[in-house]
Amino acid sequence: MARTGADGGDGAGPAGAEFDPPFEVIEPPALTSPVVLSSPHSGRVYPERFLRSARLDPATLRRSEDAFVDDLFEPAVSLGLPLLRAHFPRAYLDLNREPYELDPRMFDGRLPAYVNTRSVRVAGGLGTIARVVGDSQEIYAKRLPVEEGLRRIDELHKPYHAALQDLLNRALRRFGLAVLVDCHSMPSSSVTGTADPATWRDERTKADFVLGDRYGTSCARRFIDVAEGTLRSLGYVVERNKPYAGGFITEHYGRPASGFHALQIEINRGLYMDEKAMARAEGFDALSRHLHAVVAAVSEVAAASGGPERMAAE
Template sequence: MSSSPFEIVEPAAQCSPFVFNSPHSGTAYPRSFLNSSRLDSSSIRRSEDTFVDELFAGVVELGAPLMRAHFPRAFLDVNREPYELDPAMFSGRLPAYVNARSIRVAGGLGTIARVVADSEEIYRDRLPVAEGLDRIERIYKPYHAALRDRLAETMANFGVAVLVDCHSMPSTARGLENRPRPDLIIGDRFGTSCAPGLADTAIALLSDLGYHVGRNRPYAGGYITEHYGRPQSGLHALQIEVNRGLYMDEQRFRKTAGFDALAQDLALFAERLMALALYSGAVADAAE
């Protein structure tokens, strides 16, 4: 793994109250983790938001920080509660405070996932409880502490903050291969994680760029969007899902010819969103 499990790429000066986050784009797989997995080197990557941090890298030049994970989602998922854990995965007793009954745990996609995105089991054997808890202490908690501090700093400087949580989705849903997904999906937890005008503006801007944009279905936003989004307090959180078919070969994990054009469009989208969100009234009330 990289010397640091995550980083915040800072602009020369933060020019707007926006913070971008890519929690699932990490590709640094610990050797011990790979040795414990029953999956090959390609299958283990199916939960990645491959290249998403690169797609949104242009926001840094626009004056917004970009936080990105180096660790992979299959190893640890920071877009979950800190202790969404499946007891069946571990040898030994989990602490009583663990949330073992969430829908995400039932689906095998808790804080420490049991399966990759296409439901293939990750591990050969059960994990020691101490190992699972160590990942949370060593990576999960510092990640959220850093994100929380960066948002607090933004709030202090601008009086308002907007978190854009960046993700990708497979081009088709399993069993629905004949029904392609939208190009992008904006998630605002059904109107609860940010001012409605912010999501409206994001959808309008992407649509104006020629993209087919969905809202909240099937991705309304995960733990990060729900946990940090407190629009009544001036902290807005928005999730954006990008269709992988637009920019990568999903089987070979390689960029396609569409990558550069999409990255340019997303930079243009971010520039316009950051300009309009404050001055169109999307988050202006909180900023005043």
């Protein structure tokens, strides 16, 4: 498998200097599947400059990570498909948001007029640059310069999404369609503070998996059907779109009529990790094998599908 960094793998440039590189694409030996895997929230490199600006300790900041999700899915690259994963953490910049969902209360200076300051995610403190983490704990000790927020977007958000779009465009050219599997995890004890604020709940997470297709709009039904069927056959409890229907990534890239399909997978962290210790648990390897089977099933259905015209007719 080949690994390519955000800037050619050499970490050059301002963003690379902090993360070396900020994200990478793990390529298969041969591209044989229209599926693209993305793990936008599994980054675990925390710059010293960021830690110094935070009022929270590193362990608390890590509560927003989709810890080890990239590692769970990495073996599926052997199926002939790429995996894109971020190295920077969600607490630093959230890729599952619009480019400019920013809270003016966080910044010292005036934000540009084009910034979305009124989204429900911004109101909940979970914009492109999050104001809170965990149980609504404020991240920063003081306001950030506006220039710092815009820098992160220019150097991290935009290049990651450009890379993701390139991978999807390549799949569409090669196979006639592209299927994005957006890979996430959810706390086992509560969904408070991790879902879209409009759907927050304070309850036990009963599902092992939540599959999101934006209520049937972001991908052809056959993809979510085969993912759910495979998981249920393995003994898991699966929900659809509740409480996670998919965020910006699923909504933005899921355009079935144009041949682009997007499916979000949320994994209960209790299946594979010790959430307090932020460490892998005994079930990690078995879960990774099961996810390999899920991706294989989605890939098989995708490979048997026609181009945009056929899929749009479903």
